[in-house]
Amino acid sequence: AAGVIQSPRHLIKEKRETATLKCYPIPRHDTVYWYQQGPGQDPQFLISFYEKMQSDKGSIPDRFSAQQFSDYHSELNMSSLELGDSALYFCASSLGLNQPQHFGDGTRLSIL
Amino acid sequence: QKEVEQNSGPLSVPEGAIASLNCTYSDRGSQSFFWYRQYSGKSPELIMFIYSNGDKEDGRFTAQLNKASQYVSLLIRDSQPSDSATYLCAVSTGGGNKLTFGTGTQLKVEL
Numbered sequence: 258a259a260g261v262i263q264s265p266r267h268l269i270k271e272k273r274e275t276a277t278l279k280c281y282p283i284p285r286h287d288t289v290y291w292y293q294q295g296p297g298q299d300p301q302f303l304i305s306f307y308e309k310m311q312s313d314k315g316s317i318p319d320r321f322s323a324q325q326f327s328d329y330h331s332e333l334n335m336s337s338l339e340l341g342d343s344a345l346y347f348c349a350s351s352l353g354l355n356q357p358q359h360f361g362d363g364t365r366l367s368i369l
Numbered sequence: 370q371k372e373v374e375q376n377s378g379p380l381s382v383p384e385g386a387i388a389s390l391n392c393t394y395s396d397r398g399s400q401s402f403f404w405y406r407q408y409s410g411k412s413p414e415l416i417m418f419i420y421s422n423g424d425k426e427d428g429r430f431t432a433q434l435n436k437a438s439q440y441v442s443l444l445i446r447d448s449q450p451s452d453s454a455t456y457l458c459a460v461s462t463g464g465g466n467k468l469t470f471g472t473g474t475q476l477k478v479e480l
Contacts, residue, residue, distance in 0.1 A: 290467065299457060299470035300413065313466040347412055354466055355401055360412040 259284055261350050261361035269367045270338050278333040278364045282350030288312070289331040290358055291323060294345040306331060307354055335366075343368045372396060373460050375471035383479055388445040390474050392458030395439065401461035402434055402441045403468065406454045413457055417443060448478045 262281040270276050282289050288307045292300035302315035306325035317323075320338075325331045335342065345365055349358040374393045382388045390404075401420050405413035417432040419425045419441065425432045431444040441460075445452055455473040462469050 292468075299472050300468075302467040302469070305466055307466075315467055345410075349468075355461055357403060357415055357418045358468060359415060360405075363412050 261348055261359055263348050263361035263364050265364060266362065267365045269369060271369050272338060272340065274338050276335045276338060276366060278335070278346055278366075280331045280333070280348030280361060282329050282331070283359055286350035286352050287329060288351045288354060288356070289325055289329070290349040290351075291331070291333050292347045292349065294347060300347060303333070312354065338368050340368050342366060371471070372462070372469045373458055373471040375458050375474050377472055378475040379477050380474055381477045381479055382448050384448060384450060386448050388448045388452065388476055388478070390443040390445075390456050390476065392441045392471055393439055394441070394460045396460065396462050397439065399460045399462050402432070403459040403461070404432060404443045405457040405459060407457055407473065408454045416456075450478050450480060452476060453478050
């Protein structure tokens with residue numbers, strides 16, 4: 258079965274640079290979520306979209322923005338990167354709200 | 370106090386035994402409850418979800434929910450070494466959208 262696709266899998270950036278992470282949900286899934294997981298920590302919710310509209314917002318820095326496009330894929334844009342942004346970034350998708358979320362393999366972002 | 374609490378472990382059980390993982394949550398309005406398995410450096414994998422009080426079984430896994438006690442558990446029967454991982458309890462809050470995770474319980478199944 259098709260899963261959530263994230264790209265790139267690994268990304269190395271320097272401080273103050275920008276990064277764009279992409280997420281392609283499971284086909285027919287209309288809801289996308291972004292989570293950040295630091296080393297040894299649990300995933301922290303950043304932001305979510307339902308039917309291309311922002312549906313909820315968590316602990317996402319103002320330096321980050323995201324959107325969901327007409328084909329339901331989503332992009333997380335990160336600017337003025339800081340060392341503390343180094344983490345695993347997961348995208349998850351679901352068929353509607355309050356439904357089981359399925360996670361992609363994640364993007365490992367390293368800030369030098 | 371974290372919104373979702375789990376014993377970090379490690380929880381060690383012998384192969385073939387039953388592993389019992391527990392989770393408590395603070396938001397009485399929570400409606401949906403999930404268990405994810407996560408191997409080191411990998412993504413969370415959905416194991417079970419439960420919405421109503423009682424038990425829900427799927428193969429070797431049983432999820433139990435008690436909303437009055439704000440308690441959810443996961444039982445793994447016939448534990449295998451491949452079950453060794455971190456198990457994350459997640460609760461859907463804030464209108465049924467975002468997941469709030471516990472810190473996870475590390476399970477070790479020993480030969």
